[in-house]
Amino acid sequence: MKKLINKPEDVVVEELQAIAHAHADLVKVHYNPNFIVRADAPLKGKVGVISGGGSGHEPMHGGFVGYGMLDAACPGAVFTSPTPDQMLEATKAVNGGAGVLHIVKNYTGDIMNFEMAADLARAEGIEVEAVVTNDDVAVQDSLYTAGRRGVGITVIAEKITGAAAEQKRALKDVADICRKVNAQGRTMGMALTSCTVPHAGKPTFDLPEDEMEIGIGIHGEPGRTRMKLKPVAEIVEMMAKAVVDDLPYKSGDEVLAFVNGMGGTPLIELYVVYNELNKFLSGRGIKIARNLIGSYITSLEMAGCSITLLKLDDEMTKLWDAPVKTAGLRWGM
Amino acid sequence: MTISRDAVIDWIRAFAAAVAENKEYLTQLDSAIGDADHGANMHRGMQAALEKLPGVADKDIGTVLKTVGMTLVSTVGGAGGPLYGTLFMQMGTATAGKLELTLADWTAALQAGVNGVVMRGKANLGDKTMVDALTPALNALKTATSGLGEALVQSERAADQGKRDTIPLVARKGRASYLGERSAGHQDPGATSSHLLLKTALDTWTKA
Numbered sequence: 001m002k003k004l005i006n007k008p009e010d011v012v013v014e015e016l017q018a019i020a021h022a023h024a025d026l027v028k029v030h031y032n033p034n035f036i037v038r039a040d041a042p043l044k045g046k047v048g049v050i051s052g053g054g055s056g057h058e059p060m061h062g063g064f065v066g067y068g069m070l071d072a073a074c075p076g077a078v079f080t081s082p083t084p085d086q087m088l089e090a091t092k093a094v095n096g097g098a099g100v101l102h103i104v105k106n107y108t109g110d111i112m113n114f115e116m117a118a119d120l121a122r123a124e125g126i127e128v129e130a131v132v133t134n135d136d137v138a139v140q141d142s143l144y145t146a147g148r149r150g151v152g153i154t155v156i157a158e159k160i161t162g163a164a165a166e167q168k169r170a171l172k173d174v175a176d177i178c179r180k181v182n183a184q185g186r187t188m189g190m191a192l193t194s195c196t197v198p199h200a201g202k203p204t205f206d207l208p209e210d211e212m213e214i215g216i217g218i219h220g221e222p223g224r225t226r227m228k229l230k231p232v233a234e235i236v237e238m239m240a241k242a243v244v245d246d247l248p249y250k251s252g253d254e255v256l257a258f259v260n261g262m263g264g265t266p267l268i269e270l271y272v273v274y275n276e277l278n279k280f281l282s283g284r285g286i287k288i289a290r291n292l293i294g295s296y297i298t299s300l301e302m303a304g305c306s307i308t309l310l311k312l313d314d315e316m317t318k319l320w321d322a323p324v325k326t327a328g329l330r331w332g333m
Numbered sequence: 334m335t336i337s338r339d340a341v342i343d344w345i346r347a348f349a350a351a352v353a354e355n356k357e358y359l360t361q362l363d364s365a366i367g368d369a370d371h372g373a374n375m376h377r378g379m380q381a382a383l384e385k386l387p388g389v390a391d392k393d394i395g396t397v398l399k400t401v402g403m404t405l406v407s408t409v410g411g412a413g414g415p416l417y418g419t420l421f422m423q424m425g426t427a428t429a430g431k432l433e434l435t436l437a438d439w440t441a442a443l444q445a446g447v448n449g450v451v452m453r454g455k456a457n458l459g460d461k462t463m464v465d466a467l468t469p470a471l472n473a474l475k476t477a478t479s480g481l482g483e484a485l486v487q488s489e490r491a492a493d494q495g496k497r498d499t500i501p502l503v504a505r506k507g508r509a510s511y512l513g514e515r516s517a518g519h520q521d522p523g524a525t526s527s528h529l530l531l532k533t534a535l536d537t538w539t540k541a
Contacts, residue, residue: 009377033407054410077377079368080410108507112415112453116406138511144503145510199373204364219368221508 001201008198012055012075019062023327026066030093033086036062037072041094047165047174048072048094051103051158052087053110054079056197057218060155060297063328069162070103070326078197078300079219081109087117091126099127099171103158103178105150106134129171131178133157135187135308137246138215138224149217152260152308153185155296156320159329163322177319181310186246188239189306191216191223193264195299214238218262218299218306236276239307244284249309251285256310256320261295264303270294273305290320296328334481336434336538341394342386345401347533349379355529362522366509370411371522378409378417393432398442399425412507413523416450416463423449436481440474443488447471454506461504461516463523469495470531485535492531496524 005011012034019036020029027036035052042048051061052074061073071094076082091100100121104114111132118128133150161178169177191213194203197220204220207213212235215223230238249255259274261267270293278288289312297306310316323332352359352375359372382404389400402421406414427445431438447467456462469491477484499521504510509521 076410077370077374080370080374081412081414083407083410083414085407107412108454109410109412109414112412113410116415144505145513146506146508149511197369200360200364200369204369217508217511219508221368221511224513 001196001198003196003198005198011198012077015055015058016075019327026325026327030089033074033083033089035072035074035086035090035093036065037090037093038065038067038070041071042096043071044096045098046096046168047098047171048091048096048100049103049158049162049165049174050074050087050090050094050100051154052076052082052090052114053105053107054081054219056300057298059328061158064155064158064326066324066326067333068166068322068324068326069158069329071165078199081107081113084113084116084120087114088120091117091121091128092124095126098168099129101161101165101171101175101178102128102130103154103161104130104132105154106132106147107149108146127171129175131157131175131182133182135182135185136217137186137188137242138217151189151218152187152258152297152306153182153310155260156185156256156258156292156308156310157181159324160316160319162324163319166322177315181316184247184311184316185308186243187306187308188242189216189218189223189262189304190214190235190239191262191299191302191304193303195220195263195302197300212304216299216304218297220299220302232272233276233279236273236307237280240277240280243307243309244281244286247309247311249284249286249311254287254289254312255281256290256292256312257281257288258292258308258310260297260306260308262302262304262306263295263298264301265295265305267294270305273307277307290317336439336481338394338397338432340538341397341434342390344534344537345382345386345397347537348530349383351529351533352376352379352526355526359522359526362520362525365519366504366512366516367522368508371413371526374409374411374413375417375526378405378414381408393428393430394434395425395427395429395431397425398422398428401425412454413526416454416523419449419453420446436474436477436484439481440471443467443471443474456506459502460506461499461502461509461521461524462506463521463527465499465502465521466492466495466524466527466531482539485539489528489531489535492528496520496528499524
């Protein structure tokens with residue numbers, strides 16, 4: 001294992017210390033329990049939007065705390081969901097009297113820890129709603145699984161939901177927007193290499209030099225199928241087809257296309273992927289009206305990418321375009 | 334024969350030691366079908382629980398077990414935190430005020446714990462989870478006829494068998510379920526750590 005870490009058990013806290021210093025204009029960091037919170041929280045009359053999950057997906061979620069996006073983020077250990085005490089304290093810290101929305105990615109651990117936190121927060125009189133993201137089309141047989149994983153759409157949902165909350169909309173409206181984004185979004189991911197969890201010290205899975213894994217999640221968990229590498233056009237077609245056919249996205253639809261890097265893939269390759277994606281979608285009469293290209297929901301140093309589409313309407317487009325000021329996403333201000 | 338409060342505390346220590354000893358093994362099992370964190374997470378949680386033990390060593394068994402449960406919930410994370418945390422907290426509720434446990438008390442405690450795990454995780458027998466080790470162990474306790482010592486032997490054996498029986502199963506809950514058929518052929522890490530829980534109970538409570 002070759003990594004720029006001191007000790008595996010210190011990596012999350014050292015990251016938090018860095019964030020506290022580097023982004024002091026945007027956020028404050030609370031330790032024990034650990035969470036990153038907007039510097040100006042709580043905002044009176046504004047719904048607090050919080051998320052959280054295992055570390056190792058940076059910039060998600062901590063990098064999305066700030067104006068127009070998240071009010072707080074709770075980082076767990078690497079690839080391990082955070083604990084209820086973190087979400088409870090974060091919920092209290094961002095509660096401005098209008099209630100708090102929890103955005104939870106659909107993983108067994110995240111669901112259980114957030115549920116326990118929501119129960120505790122409600123017992124303290126705070127109104128809490130939770131929206132679960134589950135956009136990963138790689139998981140097909142959801143009756144016999146923990147259900148579709150929450151992946152790329154989570155980033156988009158946090159941006160759009162955060163913008164709605166910034167407009168001081170009511171908790172129910174903010175939660176409904178978040179649900180709509182999740183319902184209109186689909187994602188498919190692939191990996192060229194595995195990743196190494198610092199505690200484990202060796203790659204989570206072995207992937208031969210000439211093979212790729214299709215349908216991976218964001219934790220180095222193996223995907224659905226393994227196959228020989230193919231030209232990018234064929235890889236993108238395979239992924240995009242799975243995404244497009246699932247919703248389905250139809251001719252005439254306007255979409256937000258999010259080409260995400262898994263952590264170890266350079267931007268130049270993500271542009272190659274975007275180029276192929278644009279060709280594929282054009283061929284189907286689907287227009288990319290907005291885009292996001294870069295590594296925003298990562299899986300440590302894994303090489304690979306995911307493709308997320310969101311079918312846009314006027315409301316979602318306006319909220320996407322609204323100003324945002326976080327360490328990870330920033331425009332309009 | 335009964336299980337004293339000190340024996341319960343010794344069991345927690347023995348479980349922590351077994352988790353420490355099997356940390357890499359549990360993580361290795363989890364790498365195959367999960368996300369390679371079960372050993373490290375349980376180890377972190379049990380080490381934190383050990384630190385809390387001296388503060389409750391003079392309290393009732395219920396308080397000891399609840400303290401372990403609450404510590405696991407706030408230190409483990411993942412699915413293991415809420416599940417093992419709930420297991421211990423429910424066992425603690427079932428043993429509130431007690432300073433020693435009979436076979437009936439231990440059976441009732443494990444029953445409460447398993448009920449809590451099933452409620453929190455919504456897993457059934459055969460879903461390839463910790464329930465596959467815990468439920469057979471509980472059933473063995475319920476049907477045991479010749480005293481606590483023999484019941485502990487039977488429940489450890491049932492947990493061991495339940496753990497092994499997860500190998501051919503296709504996971505239906507948790508992160509391993511995403512693998513579908515590919516999850517078959519691997520032993521479930523949660524069932525493995527749950528077997529350690531029953532094994533350390535046997536080893537601790539039946540030693541001379």
